[in-house]
Amino acid sequence: MAQYTRVSGSVGLITLQSPRVNALSAAVRQGIVDMMQRALSEPEVKSVVICGQNGIFCGGADIKEFGKNMSGPPLIPMIHAIEAASKPVVAAIEGIALGGGLELALGCHYRIAHAKARVGLPEVTLGLLPAAGGSQRLPRLIGVPAALDLITTGRHVTAAEALKLGIVDQVTDHNTVNVAVKFAKRVAGQSLDPRRISTYPCPCPSDADALFEKAMQKVRRAARGAIAPVACVQAVRAAATLPYNQGMEREKELMATLFTSGQARALQYFFFAQRAVGKWSMPSGARWETSKPRPVHKAAVIGLGTMGRGITVALAQAGLSVVAVETQEKQLMEAKQAISGMLERGAKRSGVAPALDKVSYSHNIQPVADVDLVIEAVFEDMALKKKVFQQLSAVCKPGTFLCSNTSGLDIDHLACQTRNPELVVGMHFFAPAHVMKLLEVVYGPKSSPHAVATAMQLGKKIGKVSVAVGNCRGFVGNRMLKPYLEQALFLLEEGATPEFVDQVLEEFGFAMGVFRVSDLSGLDVGWRVRMADGLAQPDPTTGQPVRVRQGRRYSPLGDLLCEQGRFGQKTGRGWYQYDKPGSQVAKPDPWLHSFLDEYRTRHGLVARRIDHQEVLERCLYSLINEGFRILEDGIAAGPEDIDVIYVFGYSWPRHRGGPMFYAATVGLNKVLERLEHYHQAHPDVPSLQPCRLLRKLVAGGSPPIHKWREVIKKVHSQL
Numbered sequence: 001m002a003q004y005t006r007v008s009g010s011v012g013l014i015t016l017q018s019p020r021v022n023a024l025s026a027a028v029r030q031g032i033v034d035m036m037q038r039a040l041s042e043p044e045v046k047s048v049v050i051c052g053q054n055g056i057f058c059g060g061a062d063i064k065e066f067g068k069n070m071s072g073p074p075l076i077p078m079i080h081a082i083e084a085a086s087k088p089v090v091a092a093i094e095g096i097a098l099g100g101g102l103e104l105a106l107g108c109h110y111r112i113a114h115a116k117a118r119v120g121l122p123e124v125t126l127g128l129l130p131a132a133g134g135s136q137r138l139p140r141l142i143g144v145p146a147a148l149d150l151i152t153t154g155r156h157v158t159a160a161e162a163l164k165l166g167i168v169d170q171v172t173d174h175n176t177v178n179v180a181v182k183f184a185k186r187v188a189g190q191s192l193d194p195r196r197i198s199t200y201p202c203p204c205p206s207d208a209d210a211l212f213e214k215a216m217q218k219v220r221r222a223a224r225g226a227i228a229p230v231a232c233v234q235a236v237r238a239a240a241t242l243p244y245n246q247g248m249e250r251e252k253e254l255m256a257t258l259f260t261s262g263q264a265r266a267l268q269y270f271f272f273a274q275r276a277v278g279k280w281s282m283p284s285g286a287r288w289e290t291s292k293p294r295p296v297h298k299a300a301v302i303g304l305g306t307m308g309r310g311i312t313v314a315l316a317q318a319g320l321s322v323v324a325v326e327t328q329e330k331q332l333m334e335a336k337q338a339i340s341g342m343l344e345r346g347a348k349r350s351g352v353a354p355a356l357d358k359v360s361y362s363h364n365i366q367p368v369a370d371v372d373l374v375i376e377a378v379f380e381d382m383a384l385k386k387k388v389f390q391q392l393s394a395v396c397k398p399g400t401f402l403c404s405n406t407s408g409l410d411i412d413h414l415a416c417q418t419r420n421p422e423l424v425v426g427m428h429f430f431a432p433a434h435v436m437k438l439l440e441v442v443y444g445p446k447s448s449p450h451a452v453a454t455a456m457q458l459g460k461k462i463g464k465v466s467v468a469v470g471n472c473r474g475f476v477g478n479r480m481l482k483p484y485l486e487q488a489l490f491l492l493e494e495g496a497t498p499e500f501v502d503q504v505l506e507e508f509g510f511a512m513g514v515f516r517v518s519d520l521s522g523l524d525v526g527w528r529v530r531m532a533d534g535l536a537q538p539d540p541t542t543g544q545p546v547r548v549r550q551g552r553r554y555s556p557l558g559d560l561l562c563e564q565g566r567f568g569q570k571t572g573r574g575w576y577q578y579d580k581p582g583s584q585v586a587k588p589d590p591w592l593h594s595f596l597d598e599y600r601t602r603h604g605l606v607a608r609r610i611d612h613q614e615v616l617e618r619c620l621y622s623l624i625n626e627g628f629r630i631l632e633d634g635i636a637a638g639p640e641d642i643d644v645i646y647v648f649g650y651s652w653p654r655h656r657g658g659p660m661f662y663a664a665t666v667g668l669n670k671v672l673e674r675l676e677h678y679h680q681a682h683p684d685v686p687s688l689q690p691c692r693l694l695r696k697l698v699a700g701g702s703p704p705i706h707k708w709r710e711v712i713k714k715v716h717s718q719l
Ligand SMILES: C[C@H](O)[C@H](C)C(=O)SCCNC(=O)CCNC(=O)[C@H](O)C(C)(C)COP(=O)([O-])OP(=O)([O-])OC[C@H]1O[C@@H](n2cnc3c(N)ncnc32)[C@H](O)[C@@H]1OP(=O)([O-])[O-]
Pocket: 019, 020, 021, 023, 059, 060, 061, 062, 063, 064, 075, 096, 098, 099, 100, 101, 103, 122, 123, 126, 128, 129, 130, 131, 132, 134, 272, 275
């Protein structure tokens, strides 16, 4: 919808009305067309201002309409009509003008923006490109290099940068609509030809071919198989090399290839999945709408190792006062230096003052008595963590939330160490904690909805994408990672090499394959956990590494490497070799190949040829199968939770939507059939045995992913 009012005598004011972001739905487009005709037909009206209600100009095309039959007036001719109008049209940009919203503004003759406004063409993040003239008008207005940057990254720019680039004509701190109305009155009657961007020549740098070649290489490197960034470069190239109308034809062609692509569907699913995880619920029925968070002004971090330092920085950068506690004096001094350095570098990057004064340091726990929330980040040892929680429960004021950054230990065990177990939740950060977006908020059976709501809100405040999950070994992310890692090791036993397995996973779109990630995070981290679980010990009778445990197949390959000090990058040797400890360039290691050959011979294994499909299916389908078990157990409320965790925490390629969306794309019946195939071949690997929920979904005709929550609810109600 759009509202029309005549203001200041001679200005027609068109206000977009579609909560919450005035997206260009069919109704809004119809409203704009109708109101423009009215403004142009009223003789008293000399100029027009377009704005959005509630201080937001426009969030672009209505993503909820994608995939449905398009109705209402099409966007391109609507914008052309505005550009061709005989009366000046001024866009009053408040809040945001994104995608089709900015394209609408580029069709206007003038653009006035509020100082706090942001503009951009983020279509590439949805697997699309600016398809309402944005890829043709923006290069003509601001030049090819700047347009390439905005369109291939989809980044939002501030009003100040938009003015500098020439996207907007004026920036104001005052009421933008009033300023725009005054401006519109002032330009009434002036010639508009010089203001019709589509008529501008596209300023093309002399070395255009080289520039576009370079841009194409850059996006291909970063895209990891995503197709939209490549199409964006091609569209801008059309603007630089073709007349406007032909360029628009090219934009349309390219958009047609993207719009129906699986990647666009995956990225649009992921757009809404990101918003769905904020609307959390617990098996107890507690929900985000009804659970009030408590304010957190002052926090504490216990243990200043790598994770503790990153968490302290994330909290301080968000403006919280932080008490950083480390009992080891030397570790405390090193941490103070590291944290100050991270705060200074972060502040320099964002052009603000470093929040050094936000952090106070202590080598004992007393100063945390008056904080609102504590995050424990000590070494991953249950006995040590229990002691810390007992101390915190004794020292902290009543009502203080006690949170653990454990990556998989039992939250309920920690809660039982305290006077108020309802105030205990997990806040599982991902390394580096001040960079990685994901936060798993883990609730135990005693955790109160307030504790979950407070941790979720704190996560949002420090710029994280927070996902609420239930308490179990490894929570969601690490629990699903286990069968994935297991299959990768089994594939090595059966004849594959780390390079080949990683190549397949990186071609799929992962930033790094499983063995390169293992070398980066350190093989010893998992080894210590397996040692603690008594898994890594050789068979006491034979002294031989054990390959079957409790009737399940087990691969001791990782343990054997660790026994030889091959911890990965940190020791210069792991699944790959590195020039020196700490270097990051992984090279195939002939030693490892002969080690694998000997290992196979010693265990009577015969190497066989393993193809891409098998690597992909065994690694990904076992991970997905565990995802279905997690949904069945109610540890995650819906597939969106799992997909957001895997994209933000485990570099699952966003243009594939996430593991559960990928399963739906491949087809649940195919995933089931392949798992049955591999389980038959490997009956001693329970993680390949298809999960009941997967069977149930397939038996139910493989409903679309947005319907899975209903099926899960039914399964839970029958349990
Ligand atoms: C032709 C043309 O070339 C092409 C093809 C296009 O134009 S493609 C479209 C290009 N536009 C975009 O990529 C912008 C996408 N939106 C955003 O980036 C953000 O939303 C935001 C604008 C920066 C606000 O962030 P927020 O954090 O303040 O609130 P929110 O929770 O995110 O959003 C608030 C509510 O609005 C909903 N919403 C936001 N943008 C929407 C959109 N474009 N269409 C439909 N719904 C939208 C969102 O789902 C949520 O709903 P609900 O959960 O309340 O039910």
